[in-house]
Amino acid sequence: MPLIIRRLERTDRREQFDCGDGPLNDYIRRYAWQNQEAHLVGVTYVGVESDHPQTVIGYYTLAASSIPTESLPRDAVSHLPPYMVVPVVLLARLAVHSEFKGRKVGPALLGDALGRCADIGLHIGCRYVIVDAYQTAVDWYSEYGFIPLGGAAPGAKTQKMFIDLRTVEHGRKTQ
Numbered sequence: 001m002p003l004i005i006r007r008l009e010r011t012d013r014r015e016q017f018d019c020g021d022g023p024l025n026d027y028i029r030r031y032a033w034q035n036q037e038a039h040l041v042g043v044t045y046v047g048v049e050s051d052h053p054q055t056v057i058g059y060y061t062l063a064a065s066s067i068p069t070e071s072l073p074r075d076a077v078s079h080l081p082p083y084m085v086v087p088v089v090l091l092a093r094l095a096v097h098s099e100f101k102g103r104k105v106g107p108a109l110l111g112d113a114l115g116r117c118a119d120i121g122l123h124i125g126c127r128y129v130i131v132d133a134y135q136t137a138v139d140w141y142s143e144y145g146f147i148p149l150g151g152a153a154p155g156a157k158t159q160k161m162f163i164d165l166r167t168v169e170h171g172r173k174t175q
Helices: 022-037 105-123 135-143 165-173
Strands: 003-007 043-049 058-068 085-096 128-134 158-164
Touching: 003 105, 022 043, 022 058, 022 085, 043 105, 058 105, 058 128, 085 105, 105 128, 105 165, 128 135, 128 165, 135 158, 158 165
Parallel strands: 085 128
Antiparallel strands: 003 043, 043 058, 058 085, 128 158
């Protein structure tokens, strides 16, 4: 079945979503809609199958953010104006229902997210996409060009990573 990726709708069935991670499940079930519509702090995009267009099989959330310039590698900011912070897009969450793992839903969601971020970068000032990747997902994000940032505390559950929107845009042009 073809995967459709679109903005979360109130009528989407999210209550049965289970990616195996409690906080990611809770977010899509309980908080994604209100954060998107009431609080305006993140927009969630869902993956659905064409023959079950209201059943969420994967999702990601985007939000505006910034990162201190000093947190980025020197070569990533040496050509930028000397600002204290750099505007970024935060890939706040990305999850795939356990029944659909291994079926390329995750890469499709990430590709869609990066494409949207590249489009956003054409309309507002932002240079990078940032993700707080679970340690178990660091290698996966690295495969798509994300670079780990230093400073993660020993034993931390997540690793902050980034990708330059110019890299994303270059990849889109060469496809």
